[in-house]
Amino acid sequence: MADKVRTVKKIKKRRPKRQPVVAGWREWVALPVFGVASLKVKLDTGARTSALHAWDIHPFERDGVLWVRFTLHPLQRNNSVRIPCEAPLVGKRAVRSTSGKSETRFVIRTTVLLGGQERKIEVTLTNRDQMGFRMLLGRTAMRRWIVVDPARSFLHGSRIDIANGPSADTLLKIGEPQ
DSSP, rough: OOOOOOOOOOOOOOOOOOOEEEEEEEEEEEEGGGEEEEEEEEEEETSSSOOEEEEEEEEETTTEEEEEEEEESSSOOOOOOOOOEEEEEEEEEEEOOSOOEEEEEEEEEEEEETTEEEEEEEEEOOOTTSSSSSEEEEEHHHHEEEEEEEEEEOOEEEHHHOOOOHHHHHHHHHOOOO
């Protein structure tokens, strides 16, 4: 008589569903990959793409992979603080600005920290000097992560509250008014 082998049905483990982060229309975020402990960001459900204020944007090749080198100015109305950055290039994307003008921008992936949660997002690099915020978080980045309460702001603390790590000390010594 042949041996019967009993099989056990494999049960798929489901990750517990995360509760979305409820955030105001403007918040402080961290960009740990670039050493930015706090950056004021506008959460814009009307914008599909996220955008980061950057200067001196130059693509280059490293080990056969396209990268982009750029400078961040993390403080609003203050271009004296400069953070040199490099990131692998995801590509280029045509983006329509609020004025209706189409612009081709470099796209990178980076980590954003908000509400105690980190997410990898795609962000375009552009000059946002004339805009009120150094970063715009679009709906693609917020999908399945953030729910925006448009009547509220800074639900996740002040710049000092979220700042942690050595980059926080660097930014706090700059002397920006609190």
